[in-house]
Amino acid sequence: MVTKVLMVCLGNICRSPLAEGILKSKVNSNTIFVDSAGTGGYHIGNKPDTRSIAIANKYAININDQRCRKFETQDFDEFDIIYVMDKSNYTNVISKSRNSKDAAKVKLILDEVTLDINEVPDPYYGNEDGFDNVFHLIDKACEVIAKKLNTK
Numbered sequence: 001m002v003t004k005v006l007m008v009c010l011g012n013i014c015r016s017p018l019a020e021g022i023l024k025s026k027v028n029s030n031t032i033f034v035d036s037a038g039t040g041g042y043h044i045g046n047k048p049d050t051r052s053i054a055i056a057n058k059y060a061i062n063i064n065d066q067r068c069r070k071f072e073t074q075d076f077d078e079f080d081i082i083y084v085m086d087k088s089n090y091t092n093v094i095s096k097s098r099n100s101k102d103a104a105k106v107k108l109i110l111d112e113v114t115l116d117i118n119e120v121p122d123p124y125y126g127n128e129d130g131f132d133n134v135f136h137l138i139d140k141a142c143e144v145i146a147k148k149l150n151t152k
């Protein structure tokens with residue numbers, strides 16, 4: 001059986017495309033399907049932010065072919081686990097849930113690791129350093145997620 005994981009942020013151009021690319025790089029694509037979406041829908045059809053593409057490239061991950069899409073209620077039917085980057089994303093996704101089964105699929109990605117923060121900061125209005133920080137936070141979480149999924 002294929003486990004389906006959805007990574008969600010606000011714009012689906014900075015953080016969740018990185019989360020999609022990083023998790024894909026760590027899991028068996030025959031058994032784990034990974035996608036990403038945004039709750040905002042401001043950039044539908046666009047490529048990830050050039051700064052996300054660049055930081056992914058730096059670590060040999062290609063996210064160039066991803067295109068932005070909006071999170072939809074049907075994603076609760078499609079996906080087994082929905083990882084959100086911050087609490088605002090959590091509230092936005094939960095507001096679209098129809099029942100407790102939907103809501104139980106939604107988790108803060110950094111709750112998978114023990115760090116002093118539990119939200120991936122939005123790097124959109126910051127500089128390149130923000131993207132490096134975001135990459136490493138997501139990478140740490142995806143390492144744990146991949147171990148769990150690969151041994152399922």
Ligand code: 4NP
Nearest residue numbers: 009010011012013014015124
């Ligand atoms: P993301 O970052 O949620 O990590 O993709 C953002 C990208 C764009 C916007 C906000 C956050 N925006 O307002 O356009």
